[in-house]
Amino acid sequence: MNHVVVVGAGLAGVRTVEALRSRGFGGRITLIGEERHRPYDRPPLSKAVLFGDADTSYVGTDLAAIDVDFRPGVSAKSLREGVVETTEGEVGYDGLVIATGAEPIRLPGDGPQHVLRTIDDAHELRAMLVAGARVAVIGAGWIGAEVATAARRAGCAVTVIEAGPAPLAAAVGAEIGARTQRWYDEIDLRLGTMVDSVDEGGVRLVGGEFVEAHVVVTGIGVRPAVEWLTGADIDLHNGVVVDEHLRASLPDTVAVGDCAAWWSRRWQTRLRVEHWDTALNAPEVAAASLLGEDVAYDPVPYFWSEQFGHMVQYAGHHPAGERLVYRGDPAGKWSAVWLTADDALAAVLAVDRPRDLVQGRRIIDAGHRLDAERLVDPDVPLRDC
Ligand code: FAD
Numbered sequence: 001m002n003h004v005v006v007v008g009a010g011l012a013g014v015r016t017v018e019a020l021r022s023r024g025f026g027g028r029i030t031l032i033g034e035e036r037h038r039p040y041d042r043p044p045l046s047k048a049v050l051f052g053d054a055d056t057s058y059v060g061t062d063l064a065a066i067d068v069d070f071r072p073g074v075s076a077k078s079l080r081e082g083v084v085e086t087t088e089g090e091v092g093y094d095g096l097v098i099a100t101g102a103e104p105i106r107l108p109g110d111g112p113q114h115v116l117r118t119i120d121d122a123h124e125l126r127a128m129l130v131a132g133a134r135v136a137v138i139g140a141g142w143i144g145a146e147v148a149t150a151a152r153r154a155g156c157a158v159t160v161i162e163a164g165p166a167p168l169a170a171a172v173g174a175e176i177g178a179r180t181q182r183w184y185d186e187i188d189l190r191l192g193t194m195v196d197s198v199d200e201g202g203v204r205l206v207g208g209e210f211v212e213a214h215v216v217v218t219g220i221g222v223r224p225a226v227e228w229l230t231g232a233d234i235d236l237h238n239g240v241v242v243d244e245h246l247r248a249s250l251p252d253t254v255a256v257g258d259c260a261a262w263w264s265r266r267w268q269t270r271l272r273v274e275h276w277d278t279a280l281n282a283p284e285v286a287a288a289s290l291l292g293e294d295v296a297y298d299p300v301p302y303f304w305s306e307q308f309g310h311m312v313q314y315a316g317h318h319p320a321g322e323r324l325v326y327r328g329d330p331a332g333k334w335s336a337v338w339l340t341a342d343d344a345l346a347a348v349l350a351v352d353r354p355r356d357l358v359q360g361r362r363i364i365d366a367g368h369r370l371d372a373e374r375l376v377d378p379d380v381p382l383r384d385c
Contacts, residue, residue, distance in 0.1 A: 001095045001252070002027045004290065005084055007076045008099035008225075009033025011041060011279040012257025012286075014061050016097050019287035021066045029068045030091060032084070036073040037119055038063070043276050045122040046146035047306055051153065052126060056119065076100070079232040081250060095290050098229070098240050098248065098255040099283075102222035102274055107138065109197030109204070114217045116143055128215045131155030136203050136213035138195050140167035144219035145180070145307040148187055151215075152308075159188040159211055161195055161203060170221075172318065172336075172349060179330050179351075183308035222274060224259040237261065239272045244296040245289040246282060256286040265298045267317045275303035300364045302357075313354065315361035316347025328353065328378040335360075335378070343369040348382075359383045 004020060006013045009031050017029055033039070041057040048054035063070045071088070078085040083092050104115035114125050125147070129135065135151040137144045140162035151158045164170055166177030167184070181189065194206040202212040224239035234248055235241040240255035242248050244263045248255050257279040261272040278301065285297040304313040321338025328334030333352040337360065340346050344367055348360030359382040363370070374385040 001025070001291070003093050004029050004095035004097065005091055005093035006031045006097040006099060007084060008097075008101055008257070008259070009035065009039050009070065009072065010099060010101045010257065011039065011059065011276065012101070012283055013097065013099035014039040014059055014063075015280060015283035016099060016254075016256055016286050017063070017068050018061055018066065019284045020291070023287055023291055023293075025287075025291060029066075030093075031063065031068050031070045032074050032076055032086060032091070033070070033072050034075045035118060035120075038070070038072065040119055041276070042117070045119060046116055046143060046150065049119070049122045050116075050126050050129070050147070050150040055123075076228050079229055079234070079250075081233065094252060096250070096253040097286060097290065098226075098253065098259060099257050100225040100228070100259050101279075102258040103225045104218065105221050105223055107195055107198050107218050107220065109199050111197075111199040111201065111203075111216060113198045114215065116147060116217065116219065117222070125215070125217065126150075129154040129156055132157070133214045134212060135159070135215045135217065136161060136211050137217045137219060138198075138203065139219035139221070140164075140177075140184075140189070140191075141171055141219060141221065142168070142303075142305045142307075144217075145183075146305060147217050147219060148184070149307050149309075151217075152187060156215075157188075158186075159190065159213065160184065161190045161193050161205070161211065163192070163194050165192055167191075172314070173324075175324065176336050176349060179334070179336075180307075180310075180312075182331070183310065222258070224261075224272065226259055238270075241270070244298065245294070246286045246297055247289050252290070254286040254290050256282045262297055264317075265296060266300070267320055269317075269319075271301065271317070273301045273303075275301065277302040300361050302361060310351055311354065312349065312351055313357040314347065314349045315357055316345070316364045318347035318349075321346030323372070325372055325375050327356065327376060333378075335382075337370075337375060337382075339370065339372060343372060345370055353378075356382050
């Protein structure tokens with residue numbers, strides 16, 4: 001293999017480039033990125049950057065020092081075997097990494113609608129979160145909750161409009177989501193409410209009501225950024241379909257990060273995880289697979305969210321669980337754990353209880369069973385249950 005092309009210069013793309021070099025790949029590497037910025041981390045965008053505590057979140061990789069031909073501001077438009085067609089002409093390859101991430105879903109309507117995906121989005125939004133501004137956040141998922149946190153902190157009058165019965169309902173279920181509802185004080189939280197359109201001056205709800213807002217932020221989820229692969233001879237289904245080695249159906253091609261739907265040996269299902277830990281760690285496997293090594297990606301997925309002064313952390317795959325058990329006080333620090341039919345731990349969600357998260361992730365990895373009766377006592381460490 002002489003020339004690897006990496007499409008997408010987010011965390012997954014840049015980590016794959018690093019992994020290729022650290023594994024001794026000495027050929028050419030071209031890194032193509034639609035954004036004009038060098039690679040950066042996205043989690044701080046909805047936290048430190050939006051709060052005004054930081055302006056940038058660049059990844060510290062020196063691309064020139066590892067001899068990478070980085071092409072910012074260039075988009076891949078289409079793919080045929082051996083050639084990526086870009087906005088600046090064709091680029092031939094003999095190894096391909098697809099790391100194009102995900103893009104926010106927008107709602108219908110002609111009114112100004114902000115999303116939060118890029119550093120430019122974050123700066124634009126930050127400038128509008130000023131005291132007294134009326135801010136409508138559509139979606140009480142991870143991003144919506146973090147934007148609402150920043151808007152409230154900035155002194156805005158915040159309305160959060162959520163179609164589901166509770167915040168985070170789509171991500172972790174309505175029962176757990178309902179436990180976070182108490183965090184929305186001083187926020188006009190509208191649950192079970194559908195948006196019709198984003199119009200000039202606010203949001204039109206289904207049923208006709210109009211919610212006035214100076215700023216509308218849509219945080220209703222993302223979709224894998226794989227449109228440029230339409231028509232290519234590669235399996236796509238909820239992203240790029242890859243095996244447990246992160247290999248796509250096209251020869252000498254791997255996909256990694258938010259755009260990749262990989263086969264999980266552990267959970268015996270296909271997973272596409274839109275979280276930082278995957279973009280950080282899966283690239284080692286993607287690079288190894290591309291170089292012909294036999295390694296599998298089989299993590300216990302992990303993510304975190306910082307909202308309303310709480311650290312929310314999750315590990316595992318809760319659809320594999322059948323029973324939900326709570327630990328701790330819902331008004332304070334608590335955790336929820338999902339157990340399988342035979343009392344193995346499938347997933348853990350910890351609110352301000354980082355030990356439960358760390359221990360839970362290890363227990364899931366090891367496949368140990370827990371004693372459900374000991375589990376309900378928050379003073380018993382998870383590892384002793
Ligand atoms: P991306 O970061 O999306 O990078 C893909 C890159 O590819 C982009 O720069 C894009 O412009 C480029 N690209 C797309 N199409 C093309 C094309 N055709 N040609 C060339 N380039 C292209 N996760 C957590 O676990 N915890 C958090 O607290 C958390 N907070 C977040 C906050 C925000 C605001 C956001 C947006 C995400 C957050 N995440 C969080 C998720 C995490 O940041 C993502 O999972 C991670 O960024 C995925 O990395 P990626 O490299 O796969 O994709």
